[in-house]
Amino acid sequence: MGKLLLFRFVGASIYLSVAFLMGCSSQEKSQTAQPLASVPVVSLSAGQVTTYHDYPASIEAVANVQIRPQVNGYIDRVFVDEGAFVRKGQTLFKINELPYREQLNAAIAGMHFAEASVINAQIEADKLKPLVENKVISDYQLKIADATLQMAKARLEQSQTAIASAKINLGYTTIEAPVNGYIGRLAKKQGTLVGPSDPAPLTELSDVSQLHVYFSLSEQDFINFKAQYPGNSLGEKIRQVPEVDLVLSDESIFIQKGKVDMFDGQFDKNTGSITVRASFRNQQGLLRSGNTGKVRLGLSHRDAVLVPAAATIEIQDKVFVFALDKKNKLSRQAIRIAGKSGTSYLVKEGLKAGDRIVMSGIDHLQEGQTIQPEMLVTYNNPRSALK
Structure with missing residues (x-):
């Protein structure tokens, strides 16, 4: 019985010793600092950026003429x-001109007959005039002769008009x-x-030496457009607009640049938009009336903040970045986008110049995590953004 108690006491001592050693080992591991993840970080800056918005457009020739007989x-x-x-x-x-040539010949013959009638009436009037002057006859007969002469001259004028009309029809x-x-x-x-x-019609004839490209601006875009360019009138502002690009259906850029030169007189009540026209030279005839495309219109932004597209993540139609505080602690920050290109987003809200964000590898990061920033640079993309 004494041996059994001794054995249990020794076993319990060994168990407690092992547990103590394991606890000490775990405590030592927990007390050993884990190395922080080294993550590339960029510091944002502000600058002037131009965003481009693509507006669906219809392309029309400067003249589309229906050829009709x-x-x-x-x-x-x-x-x-x-x-x-x-x-x-x-x-x-x-x-076939034969019927109209015969009409012309008939009109010419009618004119010759009218000319002969004028001559005959003139002779009759001239014959009666001395008789009236000598009071051989009354002036009544002379008045009738003069009226007949005037009627003959009127018929001559009618015949001349008929000739002109016949010539026009023949020309047609x-x-x-x-x-x-x-x-x-x-x-x-x-x-x-x-x-x-x-x-x-017989056919249509398109003069495509110059193209009129029509697109529509929303009311808000129209307001932004007016605020963008100097001038006391819309015409003055239009003259300040830089040349625009025509993006074709295959996303290629038309070789010629265009110029915005017309705004419609009123907004469309159904769509709430206003029609704008840009004109493009097309001397080589590369485009035809009826082509479709998009007009790329630029809008300049002052003090704009750009972020790399690779530094963002989209969740439920929202765009987020991982921002760092002064202690290099991460927080997921939602941002609003005003424009974008293949490499950059133009930030409308959510970030400002001087903020730091993670450049890449954001899929492996967590909210509240502390990191070791590396490659700390200032990000200022000089390229323009495309909305």
């Missing part, structure tokens, strides 16, 4: 092909290009009967 007749010849470039005055179509049988441009589809072919009342 002004007289009835069959198309004798088509002198152009679809898509061809034509110059002002070049012949496009020829309508030759259809010429009113402007330089490109021919559209030819809806009517040779031998087709055409006339002014036809619902569809």
Whole structure:
């Protein structure tokens, strides 16, 4: 019995010793400082930045002309092909002119008849005049002769007008290009009967040497635009707007830059926006009327703060960064974005110049964590931002 008690006492002593040693070991480990994570950090600065906003736009030629016949007749010849470039005055179509040439000949014949009538009436009046002066006859007959002469002269003028009208109609049988441009589809072919009342034109002619690109600004964007540029009137402000880019449907930039040159007279009540026009030169005809794209309009920002896109994280449609306090303790900071490019965000709210944020590796960091900052630099991206 005594041996058993001794054995239990020795075992308990050994257990307590082991537990004490393990506790001391754990305490030593807890008392040993864990090394802080070394994380790249940037210090933000403010500067002037230009953001660019892309506005959906429609592209129209400076002139889109419907080519329509002004007289009835069959198309004798088509002198152009679809898509061809034509110059002002070049012949496009020829309508059968025979009926209109005969109308001209008839009008000329009517004029000759009217001329003969004038001569005959003049002779009659001249014959009666001395008889009246000598009181051989009364002046009544002379008055009738003078009236007949005036009627003959009026018929002559009518015949001359008929000739002019016939010449105009005859000229309409030759259809010429009113402007330089490109021919559209030819809806009517040779031998087709055409006339002014036809619902569809013969073709369309587009002068694309200059393009009018229309886009819309919201009321807020319009207010920002007016505040951006100096001038006492909208016209003066428009003249201060720098050249704009045309972004095509494949996201490429049109080779020519454009100029904003017109604001609509009023806002659209349905959309709450105002139409703006920018004009682009297109001498090579690379674009055609009906193309689509986007106008890239710039807006300058003073004292703007930029952050690297890699330093942000999006959670439920909100953008966050990890900011550092004076003790290098992390806090997740929500920011509002005013614009962005491929590498930077323009901060609207949430950060200011001088704030420090983590540059990269934010996926492995936690709220409240203390870090060891490295590569402490000032971040000021010189490139413009794209909204």
